[in-house]
Amino acid sequence: MQATNAVLGFMNMGWPEITIVIVIFILLFGAKKLPELARGVGKSIKEFKKATSNIEDEVRSAIEEEPQNTAPKQVTQKENTSSENKA
Template identity: 50%
Template sequence: MGNLGIWEILLILLILLLLFGAKRLPDLAKGLGKSLREFKKATKDIQNEIEDTIDTDKQIESTKSRLHEEKKKYADKEKPKVDKTKK
């Protein structure tokens, strides 16, 4: 649990017990757990959204590259041939 030792955790729990009382601690723990779950879910949703955006950007770049190659091929085929003997 990070850098917290057993004594630090016990001290924190004792302070919480003194501040809120034994009756409110379960409700506080339940609320904290629910908040952490929602935070983790929101974090995961944001991460998935970012990954989807990155994938979309990669697909766009790939499509641009293919279109540029096709345009170049088409332009090369359509270039008029210059007759160098007519001068």
């Protein structure tokens, strides 16, 4: 139960906590590296959204094409053979 509260408490961060996290990042990575890290994260997010968009487009086009490709199948009856007529 305490672990759940800790996780939920982490999600409800206020401005003081966010400021502390930013200061820790500046101390760990340095002020010069943070813009580079932010650019890298931004490019990664952009690439992820692009890939997600491409997959969604492929799925939509596959769904739209599916009804056009399927035609109703005709059922034909098999003719009776001479052995079936004798029985």
